[in-house]
Each structure stands twice: as C-alpha cells, then as structure tokens.
Amino acid sequence: MKTRYLFLFLIFSLSSFNTDHKFYVSVTEIEYNGKAQSLQVISRVFIDDFEKLLQTRYDESIRLTKNGDSEKVSGYIKKYLSQKMEVEVDGKPYKLNYIGKEYENDELIFYLEIPGVPEFKKIRIKNSILIDMFSEQKNLVHVEYKGEIKSLILADGKDEDFLIFSK
Amino acid sequence: MRNFKSAMLVFLLILSAGVYAQEGVIPKEEIREVGHTNQNKFRQLYDEFSTPNQYRTGSGAPGEAYYQNQADYKMDIELNDKNQKLTGVETITYHNNSPDDLEFLWLQLDQNIRSKNSPALQKNGNGIAPVSQPGKFVDEFMDPAFDGGFNIEEVSKDGTPLPYTINFTMMRVDLPQPLKAGESYSFSVKWWYNINNHVVNRARSGFEHFPEDGNNAYVIAQFFPRMAVYNDVEGWQNMQFWGNGEFALPFGNYEVNITVPADHILDGTGEIQNRKEVYTKEMMNRYEQAKKSYDKPVIIVTQAEAEAAEKGFSDKKKTWKLKAEMVRDFAFATSRKFILDMMNVDVMGKDVMAVSLYPKEGNPLWEEYSTLAVANTLTSYSGHTFQYPYHKAISVHAKNQGMEYPMICWNYGRPEKDGTYSDRVKFGMISVIIHEVGHNFFPMIVNSDERQWGWMDEGLNTFMQYLAEQEFGKKYPAAIGLNESYPSRRGIPAGVVPYMKGDQKYITPIMSNPENVFQLGNNAYSKPATALNILRETVMGKDLFDYSFKTYAQRWMFKHPTPEDFFRTMEDASGVDLDWFWRGWFYSTDYVDIGIKEVKKYYVTDNATKKGKAFLEQYGVSDPDSIDAVYVVEEGSEEYTAEMKGKNLFENAPKLNAYIMDNFTPEERARLKSPKYFYEIVFNKPGGLVMPLIVEYTYADGTAETLTYPVQVWRKNDGEVSKAIGSDKEITKIVVDPNLETADVNLDNNSWPQQIKEDKFQQFKENAGN
Secondary structure, X not given: OHHHHHHHHHHHHHOOOOOXXXXXXXXXXEEEEOOOOEXXXXXXXXXXXXXXXXXXXXXXXXXXXXXXXXXHHHHHHHHHHHHHEEEEEOOEEEOOEEEEXXXXXXXXXXXXXXXXXXXXXXXXXXXXXOXXXXXXXXXXXXXXXXXXEEEEEEEOOEXXXXXXXXX | OHHHHHHHHHHHOOOOHHHHHHHHOOOOOOOOOOOOOOOOOOOOOOXXXXXXXXXXXXXXXXXXXXXXXXXEEEEXXXXXXXXXXXXXXXXXXXXXXXXXXXXXXXXXXXXXXXXXXXXXXXXXXXXXXXXOOHHHHHHHHOOOOOOOOOEEEEEEEOOEEOOEEEEOOEEEEEEEEEEOOOOEEEEEEEEEEEOOEHHHHOOOOEEEEEOOOOEEEEEEOOOOOEEOOEEOOOEEOOOOOOOOOOOOOOOEEEEEEEEEEOOOEEEEOOEEOOHHHHOOHHHHHHHHHHHHOOOOXXXXXXXXXXXXXXXXXXXXXXXXXXXXXXXXXXXXXXXXXXXXEEEEEXXXXXXXXXXXXXXXXXXXXXXXXXXXXXXXXXXXXXXXXOOOOOOEEEEEEOOOOEEEEOOEEEEOOOOOOXXXXXXXXXXXXXXXXXXXXXXXXXXXXXXOOOOOOHHHHHHHHHHHHHHHHHHHHHHOHHHHXXXXXXXXXXXXXXXXXXXXXXXXXXXXXXXOOHHHOOOHHHXXXXXXXXXXXXXXXXXXXXXXXXXXXXXXXXXXXOEOOOHHHHHHHHHHOOOOOOHHHHHHHHOOOOOEOOEEEEEEXXXXXXXXXXXXXHHHHHOOOOOHHHOOOOEEEEOOOOOOOOHHHHOOHHHHOHHHHHHHHHHOOHHHHHHOOOOOEEEEEEEEOOOOOOOOEXXXXXXXXXXXEEEEEOHHHHOXXXXXXXXXXXXXXXXXXXXXXXOOOOOEOOOOOOEEXXXXXXXXXXXXXXXXXX
8 A cells, every 4th residue: 555655646647737836846955064064954855755755665654743753654754764874085975974864844853964974075965765655856956165055956767966065 | 613613613622534534645756547437336127127118217107108908708618537637618808908909919828838848847057966866866867847838729700710920928929910009819729738746847837646545635726828018118928938037928808617526625826716616505605604703714615524525536617707807817716625715804994805725734724824914914914015905815725735816816824734833834924825815916907027027026025924823923923823923934124134245146136137147036035025124224224114015016016017116216215315225135146244433532632733733734834833733642642641631622722712702602612512522433434335324322421322424435435434433421332333224244344343243153152061
C-alpha cells in the first residue's frame, strides 16, 4: 500500500500543468566557519510537506507539533536526512551530524554540522529531501565560503551538483 | 545679514568629507575618462515604459480612445460521469469594439496542452537518474501520455463550416470577410474532450476519484474554446499556453446549460436560473434561510444527505442553467458527493452570498472555516479596491488545488481520515481560500494579462491576501489560537531575503514572463507582494499607498491594465516619484544591502587645524586669524586632546560664542541648540537597490530616535553617503533598518559599533545543549 502511494506521487513528474499556489521548495544554507573548521547547515522545509513525507514514508499517525515531537519522530528525521543529504569536500565524503530542529511559522528548520573540514576548493552536495514525495520539489542550496555565496537548485533527475570556490 | 549669518554657520560647521575631498584634490595631469550614458538609479523609466497614447494615458488611466472587445457565449454542456467525457456546443458572439478590421479570430484551446503530442510535455530539460523506481521509469520512458486535448468537431456560421487552423493551444478561425470595426460576429464550435484526473496530473481542473465510494468530484475549467484578447498592446494575444503563463481573456456575458447526472450538486460562475427545478424543496427552504443569515453559514445540503447521494449513481439527467454578466471566464464544479453551505455577506451595503461546496472528506474543517474565509475576503478586498460586483463567491474543496475563476475557485486543505487536522492544514486552507477568492479582484475584474505578466495578478493578490489574512486573524481571534497574529506565509520583508540574496543565476526580474523564471513562487508571488508591502509601510505610507492602489483598482475595474498602467497610476495618485522603485524592484534583480561604513566623532575648536588651514588656502586665505572660523578635530587625531571631550561647544570654541552674542538676540539665543557631540557617519550601500535610509540612534542616556533619510540621499552617489550630526547627547549605538522593513539581505554591516554577528547556527547549537 505504501509503495503504491509513493508510486502515485512519482508519476506526477510528467505533468505540464501546475496549480496556482502550492510550490514545493526547500532552502538550505551551508556556511563554512573557518575558525571552527566546520560546515554549518541550516535547512528549511515547509512543515506540511515534511509531515506528509514522514506519514507516507514511516507512519501514518505522525503529527509534527511545535510542543515537542517524540523520540521516534526525531529518529525518523535523522534517518531520513542522513539518507537524502550528502556532502563531499575536495573529493572526500563527510558525515553530517544532526543537531536538532525548530519550528518557525510554517517552516521546519533543521540544523546539521560537518566538523573537521579544512579549507577547500570544491564542494559536492546531494540534497534529495522531499523529492521522493513531490516530484516537483526543488531544493535550493546556498553555500557561503569566505564571504562568497554560490547556489544550486537541485531537483528530480539532478539531485546533486558541485561548486568551485577560488578564494 | 541673517542670510550671511546662517551661511557662515553652515560653512564653518562643514563636516562633510565629501566636499572637502572634492575641493582638495587637484589632478596632477589630466586623464580623460570615457563618457557614459545616464545610469542614475533615479532616471525616469522612459526607455522601459511604452509611450502613452490615446488608449493609455501617461497618468496610468484608460485614454479617451481606450477600447476592449467583448465575447458573449451561449453554451450547452454535458458531462458523462461514466467515462469522464465532456461535450459541448457553444455559440460565440464576438464584438469588435476596436478601430481595426479583423481578418480572422483567435481562440484558445488550453486543453490541448494535455494532448498526446503536446510540446508542453517536452518543455523542460531533464536528465537520466542513475537509479529510478520502476514506476517512475515506466512513466518517463514507456507509458503513453494521457489522451487529452480538444476534439473540435465543427466550427460553423449558421450551419456553414468555417475554415480553421489549430496551432497547438491556439485556433485561428478565418472569416469570409474581415470583421469590421464596431461590428459583431456570431459562430459556433462543437467539441469534446476526455477529462483528466487532476490529482494524478496536478492540473488546474479535472476530477478527483474517490475509490471508497466510486464517485468523482469534478472541478471543470478552461473547458471550452475561448476567445483570445485583441487589444492595443498585443494585437491578438495568441501566445501559446505552456502551463505557467495563465490566461488572457475578454469580458462577456454567458448563458450556460450544464447537464449532469440528476443526483449531482452543481454550482458555477453566474446565477442559477432554474434553482427551483434543480434544488429540492428542502434545499430551497434552507437557501431562503441562508439569505437571512449574516453571521454563520446555513447548511443547504447536509453531510448525511451527501453521503446518501454518494450511493445513488442515478442514470437520470438534470440540466442546471447559469447566467453571468461581465465575466472573463466560466467554470463549474459538480459531484454527488458535495455538501453545500451558504451565508449572506454585507459587502459595503450589498448582499453577496458566500458559498462552499465540499465532499465529506473536507469535514470538519470545511464546514467550520471555508464560508467564513470567503466572507472575510470579500469585505477585506472590497475595502481596499471596490465593492465586489458579483452576487456570490464560491469556494470548492478539491485535493491539492488552488485555482481561481470568476465567482468560483478550487482550494486544498484536507483533514486526516479520522477528521483531525493540524494548524498547518487549517491555516493552509484558510490562506488558499483567501488567495483564490481574492483573485476575483485580480485578475477576474481588474483583468490583467496573465499569459504575459504573472505578477500582475499573483503579486497584487498575494499582497492583498496578506492584508486580508491579518484582518481575518483580528476578526476571528479564536481561529488563530496561540499565534499573535495570523501566520502569513508571504508579505513580511524578512521572508523574501533568502530569495533575494540567492545566486543571481537563478533569479529573474519580476518583469519576466512566467514561463521563463526559475522560481515562480518567489518571482511572481513573494517578491512583488513583499515589494508592495514595503512600498505601503515604508516608502509611501499607508494613506498615500491605499488611495493610489484603490485608484488603480477602480480605474481598471472591468478593463485590461498593463504593468505601466499600474506603475503610472501609483505615482499619479500619490505625487511620489517611484521610477527608482519600479526600476529596482521590478525591472532588476538587485537587492537591498545598506550598512554603516564608519563613524567619526568630532570636537569643535577655534584653533586652526592643519586640515582647516589647507582648506582655507585653496580659497586664498593664508592667514587663518584674518577670518572668523571654527574648526573640527576628529577624536583620536593628532590635534585632539582629551579635555575637549568634557567641555561644551562654547568652551571649545569661544569665538563661536562671541559670534553668536554679536549676531543673535537673547530670545534667539535661547532657541539655539548647543550640540556637544559631532559625528560624521558614512553609510555605504553594497546592494544595488536604493531605499530610504532608516537609522536608529541610541544615546548614552538610553533614549533612542529613528530618522528616515529620503531615498534621494543616494541620487548623486550610489555607493555611499555621509551624514553630519550635532547632538547634545553622546551617541552609543547606530542601527540601520532597525525594524527589518527593507528586506536588507545582510545585517552584519547594519550596526555601529559592529554587533558580534548573531549566529543563528551557533545560538541554536548552544541552546540545544550540545
């Protein structure tokens, strides 16, 4: 049953219409903190989209609430993000540490960190969050490295890409 | 004498390094730079704007020769619920009010975007994913596309076929003789198409299938060949429909008969002409009650009745007759699953029926909020524009939908199966209803060209939506729960910052066609809505803005405005030159970043300083003692002494005191300020947008004041501007844009002394207890 539901969503991709109001977007800001030698990641998704995802993927009964989610829900989120977000710096893969989440209006904000990252030239990012749920999902990624900001738009069919910094 | 006095004072107290530097530097050898054209951010928009003419004036109002053509429709439509097929015959009467003779007519066939060979299916580039779900792979590479699109059976005039040519989503009908200026022409089109499942295809119309009870709920729109717009700006607006640029449609009158299964409940654009035939007696009674109910909806078809009807699957048919005047389109919704409620709304003294249609899957959310949201939208929008001119507004619940038509719209927001729902679902639903009902004003009545300019309706409407949401929150405090105000998604300046500071590669100016933008939601909704909010709150002020915005709405009500008509009217009615604002916010992808570059502190002295002497020498004054002058010393500079700090103005500069004694009466002296602290603050502007410079000064005694320097401070130097301040209190803190009104993308440079960067990440990490 669950697979079929997922399947239904996946075949949206060929549609050429889209409705007027609903857009599937996430925004991730990755900033290199030279002092701490770490990449600090703040990722924003819409709560309703993410709730739908958790329900479809893991458990129909999940409700995201500002008053505190269960350990189980946090576990799902951690697991999901670790599967959908990957960062490779100068050819070397790094592990993203999930720090936590908070709610802001209709957005859910995730905090993640990659410690022990020396200065770099090339960063490769995969971000396929919510693409398994909404094939129109677009994941914007901004990377700030020594004051320079570069961006990627990741989407279905191209959920990873890289950026080069010359500073 | 008085003039001389004040001129002296100004001269003596000159603190502007800019002036000093200009006069002080004499180039050693002349280097000729190349010339340039006028790139000033305040230059008028003559290059971008069309030239005003007799159709559209320089004031932004319709001109004396303004015209618009009209299309009237008489249609008979039949829905086959068994095979989801829609059949129709229409007679169009087209009125050519233009001064031009037309050799042919263009009609829009929007359904053709779903035909098997539609080029729209191939409009996007895509890549091959290394791994695919089998289903996705089949869909992408193996599955035949849905067999949609119009089947045109006949185009004729009084039974005689007319030649026609179909070009994708457009159909040209060739006329035997040109349709002369001022004349009308009637012809008929016969058509059918297969209705798509809008849940699968994410389309603006179609049906949703409910497997539990075997029923379909139909939301039907763009369902008949519609006349394209012919006007002074585009000629025929026959730009193809690629999916994002919505509709450009002429106004007209509609008489539509729709035949559906006898157990369906239907409503659509226009007034139901045969209500007594299609409603039961009980429904009629409740309808009469609803006309008298101004505070809560009256249920006309109950959930129990709808659930009973779900099992009917009647083979009989029923025809609903609707009539609408001065609408730009026609749409309807029909199903045997529909629950129906209505409430009368007093819209500035006029009765308007707020109507909701929803399947039981929408309850309990829909019976509680839908009709109230409709009512609030009508009153809120009317207050800012014009009295809502139609007799009703309907909100229909359809899964994942958010789409607008005259008098009727489809909206999402569905509770869980057990009837529970989160705040997000609730606010999402109320917001989308406000947004889509609000579209009745823009673009259904203020009929802009959506195919060309998505922002003209979406941006203006999203801005109005923000105002209506905030009013809804005030009117129904119980509905917003613990929130301080209604949690609006778009409209707050800070909300658009992540978009505006993003990679320029993926940003386009608002003045872009909706097909050619990367992020339609930000481009056509958020950014223009936020820009208008900033214009209202920060640049023009509410009174000037509201009057001008209302003037625009009233000038172009039931007409076809262009962007220039909007831009010009906002200036025309307010007396505020806004070319700089339109140029920056609408024609460019520039962003706001204004900061404080440096703050210098000065003390006044009457001992000639080095800089002062050099300055005077340029004017041929070699002996400073021969002239009455006061000088300034920068704190920390060579000539600065610590004792200057404790002394007042006259102690530091006795000459100034003598001068004042000689030239001012005691009464005048009593009114003079005696500043003790002198500052020169250099504001810089790394961002391309010019904006009013809002600065909060905090003093040593803890008080603070906010000064707004007009945007014109940037007109001669787009990079930086300095301001001199004489104050009797020491300034301890300066903040640019303290209330985050301007969507400044970088707050790191907004404070003096520079704030330790408030690191959201670090803060969270610490609070998280790691």
